[in-house]
Amino acid sequence: MPFGSFKAVLEDAKKNGYAVGQFNINNLEFTQAIVEVANEEGAPVILGASEGAIKYMGLEYTAAMAKVAAETSRVPIILHLDHGGSFNMVMKCIRAGWTSIMIDGSHYPFEENLTLTKKVVEACHAIGVDVEGELGRIGGVEDDLTVDAREASLVRPEEAKQFVEATGVDALAPAIGSAHGHYIGKPNLAFDRLAAVRDITGVPLVLHGGTGIPDEDIRQAISLGVCKINVNTENQSAFTDTIRAVFDKDKNVYDPRKYLGPGREAIKEAVRTKIRLFGSAGRY
Numbered sequence: 001m002p003f004g005s006f007k008a009v010l011e012d013a014k015k016n017g018y019a020v021g022q023f024n025i026n027n028l029e030f031t032q033a034i035v036e037v038a039n040e041e042g043a044p045v046i047l048g049a050s051e052g053a054i055k056y057m058g059l060e061y062t063a064a065m066a067k068v069a070a071e072t073s074r075v076p077i078i079l080h081l082d083h084g085g086s087f088n089m090v091m092k093c094i095r096a097g098w099t100s101i102m103i104d105g106s107h108y109p110f111e112e113n114l115t116l117t118k119k120v121v122e123a124c125h126a127i128g129v130d131v132e133g134e135l136g137r138i139g140g141v142e143d144d145l146t147v148d149a150r151e152a153s154l155v156r157p158e159e160a161k162q163f164v165e166a167t168g169v170d171a172l173a174p175a176i177g178s179a180h181g182h183y184i185g186k187p188n189l190a191f192d193r194l195a196a197v198r199d200i201t202g203v204p205l206v207l208h209g210g211t212g213i214p215d216e217d218i219r220q221a222i223s224l225g226v227c228k229i230n231v232n233t234e235n236q237s238a239f240t241d242t243i244r245a246v247f248d249k250d251k252n253v254y255d256p257r258k259y260l261g262p263g264r265e266a267i268k269e270a271v272r273t274k275i276r277l278f279g280s281a282g283r284y
């Protein structure tokens with residue numbers, strides 16, 4: 001089938017109390033693994049492509065690969081720009097075939113973020129492209145925040161209401177203390193903020209930094225309005241650890257298929273675990 005509808009899969013997740021996984025793609029093997037397991041599990045999936053990954057794979061290659069993945073799939077597959085940083089990048093992606101995007105203006109002051117996001121939503125909605133925005137600052141785990149800095153990075157529910165109403169975003173990623181990369185200690189999620197943002201905005205919410213968040217916290221986040229969870233680091237680690245093990249076992253291996261194949265299988269099992277945890281298995 002053609003690309004699925006970002007808005008439609010998230011609305012279904014919101015209505016039925018589960019979350020759709022966004023699994024980022026870094027190459028062909030990631031794309032194949034994610035789409036294969038989505039079909040085996042009957043789960044919709046969002047293929048996330050960051051600006052860095054797009055630069056690595058090439059804009060047209062990324063779009064073409066995802067398009068073939070969607071066309072050969074019986075479950076909805078969505079190609080999503082992850083953390084788009086500018087209006088120009090959004091336009092390039094749409095022209096190449098993307099049907100949903102994230103615009104991340106969270107590093108700007110609130111008013112500038114709102115203005116940029118509103119401009120992107122207006123352009124995207126005019127041509128049927130769905131938009132995710134971000135509010136507050138979702139950090140990297142390398143950011144060792146003080147209590148005050150953590151507090152300042154979290155989403156403010158009253159700002160979320162203003163942001164969603166003014167911009168018309170289809171989904172919102174509110175910063176609630178999750179981070180990109182591997183966590184050093186146990187992640188400390190601000191569930192009270194999450195619930196407040198859900199109640200005040202009503203839009204599907206997105207949890208970034210899904211790697212390493214305990215299962216019970218994932219379930220709680222879903223129960224409080226999270227409809228999309230982003231995972232990348234865990235699949236990268238599963239892929240690389242498996243390839244490293246192949247090399248450890250046989251240092252003379254030279255055929256890329258002999259290590260990329262096992263790496264692809266490892267991604268499949270990591271994605272399968274997440275799909276089942278998120279409750280998105282068997283929905284399609």
Ligand SMILES: [Zn+2]
Pocket residue numbers: 083138180208209230
């Ligand atoms: Zn993210």
